[in-house]
Amino acid sequence: MAKLKRASTAILCLLAALALLAGCGNGAAPAGSGAASDESGLKAVTIKFQTIGDMQSDMPRIVQAVNDYLKSIGRPYSVELAIEGWGTYNDVVNLMLNTGEKFDVVFTANWAASYLTNAPNGVFADLGPYLEKNPEIEQILTADFMNASRIGGINYALPTNKEKARQIGWLLRKDFVDQMGLDLSTVKSNEDLEPWFIKAKEEFNVWVYPSFVPSNYMYDRIEEPIIGMETEDGSNTVLAVDLTDRFKDAVRLYNKWFKLGLINPDLNRESQVQTEFASGKYLGATYQLKPGKAAEEAASIGYDLVQVELNEPEIASSETTGAMLAIPAASENKNEAFDFIKLLYTDEKILNLFVWGEDGKDYNTVSPGIIELIPDSGWAWGQGWTMGNQFNNYLTTAEDPEKWKKFEEFNEAGRPVPSLGFIPDTTDTEMQTAIKAMKAVRENYTDLFFGYVDDIDGSFAKLESDYKAAGMDGLLAAYQKQFDEWKAAQ
Numbered sequence: 001m002a003k004l005k006r007a008s009t010a011i012l013c014l015l016a017a018l019a020l021l022a023g024c025g026n027g028a029a030p031a032g033s034g035a036a037s038d039e040s041g042l043k044a045v046t047i048k049f050q051t052i053g054d055m056q057s058d059m060p061r062i063v064q065a066v067n068d069y070l071k072s073i074g075r076p077y078s079v080e081l082a083i084e085g086w087g088t089y090n091d092v093v094n095l096m097l098n099t100g101e102k103f104d105v106v107f108t109a110n111w112a113a114s115y116l117t118n119a120p121n122g123v124f125a126d127l128g129p130y131l132e133k134n135p136e137i138e139q140i141l142t143a144d145f146m147n148a149s150r151i152g153g154i155n156y157a158l159p160t161n162k163e164k165a166r167q168i169g170w171l172l173r174k175d176f177v178d179q180m181g182l183d184l185s186t187v188k189s190n191e192d193l194e195p196w197f198i199k200a201k202e203e204f205n206v207w208v209y210p211s212f213v214p215s216n217y218m219y220d221r222i223e224e225p226i227i228g229m230e231t232e233d234g235s236n237t238v239l240a241v242d243l244t245d246r247f248k249d250a251v252r253l254y255n256k257w258f259k260l261g262l263i264n265p266d267l268n269r270e271s272q273v274q275t276e277f278a279s280g281k282y283l284g285a286t287y288q289l290k291p292g293k294a295a296e297e298a299a300s301i302g303y304d305l306v307q308v309e310l311n312e313p314e315i316a317s318s319e320t321t322g323a324m325l326a327i328p329a330a331s332e333n334k335n336e337a338f339d340f341i342k343l344l345y346t347d348e349k350i351l352n353l354f355v356w357g358e359d360g361k362d363y364n365t366v367s368p369g370i371i372e373l374i375p376d377s378g379w380a381w382g383q384g385w386t387m388g389n390q391f392n393n394y395l396t397t398a399e400d401p402e403k404w405k406k407f408e409e410f411n412e413a414g415r416p417v418p419s420l421g422f423i424p425d426t427t428d429t430e431m432q433t434a435i436k437a438m439k440a441v442r443e444n445y446t447d448l449f450f451g452y453v454d455d456i457d458g459s460f461a462k463l464e465s466d467y468k469a470a471g472m473d474g475l476l477a478a479y480q481k482q483f484d485e486w487k488a489a490q
Helices: 059-072 089-098 115-121 128-133 136-141 143-147 174-180 190-204 245-259 273-278 293-301 334-346 348-356 403-413 429-449 456-469 472-489
Strands: 046-052 078-084 105-108 157-159 167-173 207-209 220-223 227-229 282-289 305-309 324-326 363-367 370-373
Touching (some): 046 089, 059 078, 059 348, 136 143, 143 157, 167 293, 174 190, 190 282, 207 273, 227 472, 273 293, 282 305, 429 456, 429 472
Parallel strands (some): 046 105, 207 282
Antiparallel strands (some): 157 324, 167 282, 220 227, 363 370
């Protein structure tokens, strides 16, 4: 049986793009920018902005355009952008944060830069004083979204204003679906798709790519990825999700697909779903879905896609803390950093410079808010979901013009899971020790979670033993106690 290949040593995938410092003049703001032309008290400093994604060849050009725009609306500061790759982001940025490196804005989440651990340990600044002076932020995000990302009543980061509900499923190539005659309305589970996966392998010699391990989207992740809770109404038990029957059954299904030759045996933890899918060797891949996801991904995959939803929308802590911007506690430019973050929520021009680049160079405007991308422009970052108010993002001609309206309907349809808003305090030394130990154990079982082992049951038994030795039982009891107290106070 093929084994999942181990990741190579993490390397930095970024050379920071330094931009010219903008002048201190108070130029008039362009009409409709929504930005004040005179921001007294802001300093002429460089804001260092660390985020996630794939490196882009024309990043210096985009940074210069951003800084030119900042100058035009009277901001005395400029921005220096750093983009760190998906595989190395956590290691690199956690080191920056915990060694007190001086930078000013950082992308964080329950799965990136360890928000749930770092925030209560004083790594991020309390944004409360800034939010009191800028009530428009809460008006945009709404109180429920902000409350669900607080820790100990404090906002240490601001979530992206995007889909608040989550839904899992598959994106499939439309040409293969049509040729096979697959009626998507009949698909309710992964098991329903299996015969079609086999048919696609036989007729087109293509694989499927289950791009995330089952626990990631089967539970509300209280501590990514080891501790969670089931999402059904009435669920009150904190679990080691890897040891549940539901998770084990999902892994067994992956194992069956692997043995049937439906999964590429050369996939490893460094494999990127977009790169693999764009190769033309796949029928489809698992994704977290939202309205318009198929059209959104088709632009980078290179094929028309259809999406298959496998559950009803639900609102979980994994979404309310799934994409956020924070200010490191070590930042010496907090006022300027928050002002910059505020612009990403209130000024569509600067937001879309980051998301799509420059008009006439990276895209052409077709009509207000609708753009046509220019291929191979040098800026195709595509990470609009990582910052600010996504409802201000331009739409491409390939997307549904009603996308943002459907996002609102999607959010309204979302069912809150029982643990929504529960963010535990993990500053206790014993809890931290057990969390780190369990995560270290889990790193040794990636082969198992993708079904790439022969002895599934034996491997799970060994995992449970190793988790217990790492302090699992005491950790679960600590989480359960906090959850019960939180629930009683609701």
